Amino acid sequence: MTFKKTNKMTITIFGATGRMQHLLVQQALDTGHKVIGYARTPSKMTIQHPNLTLIKGTMLDKTAIEAAIEGSDVVIETVGCVSEGTKLIIQAMKKFKVKRLVVVSTSNAKDSKDLPDKKFALLLGMTRGVLKLLGLFNRQYRNAVSELRKIAEIVRNSDLDWTLVRVAGLNNKARSNHVKSGYLGQGRLSFTTSRADMADFLLQQVTDSTYIKQAPAISS
């Protein structure tokens, strides 16, 4: 393991003001870590804590991104839809010698360890059908999927200690304390993940090297 592993770390979280991200920030603070929350709209953050610093910026703001990463031990990227921003984050991590990068991705993004999964393929097909019926299977959706694929490629090609965390079907159920992780087709994963479990898993990656340079899918 090449990244720093201590009980108290400084964690930079990109996209810190989202729903799952609020849970992640709170869990990180409760664990004793310092958090640098990066957001384009910091006023949406409802948590106040002496160990929480907020930095305002877009995913294309190189100066603000560097300010958020300098002095940090770990970066968790939860925006997941701006590939140019992922490039800037990786550049800044290399500049400031930060090695550990955890990036949110989607179970739709395939991994070579996945096995054929009929149930998941059916669910994906049904989701596409519903999106088409609602008129949401549009250019914006396809752009988002394309950005997610680009991000996965950029992260995989970095020489950082990266983990891509693939999720689907987020909901607001309570933390289970038993988040499942693995690869499609193993019969272990369900199709939904609570935001609390997702936050739990992302935070575990800060000190756990199991999935370095891997892209596990997770579920509750």
Ligand SMILES: NC(=O)c1ccc[n+]([C@@H]2O[C@H](COP(=O)([O-])OP(=O)(O)OC[C@H]3O[C@@H](n4cnc5c(N)ncnc54)[C@H](OP(=O)(O)O)[C@@H]3O)[C@@H](O)[C@H]2O)c1
């Ligand atoms: N819902 C699912 O089933 C699913 C599946 C796969 C992955 N995910 C990912 O899981 C994560 C957590 O989901 P969630 O529903 O809890 O999050 P959420 O409440 O939708 O929050 C998303 C956060 O990302 C920020 N953001 C979005 N687009 C951005 C952009 N272009 N530039 C900068 N910031 C941007 C938002 O900032 P503002 O508040 O300023 O808008 C917000 O803080 C998200 O990254 C989501 O993409 C979700």
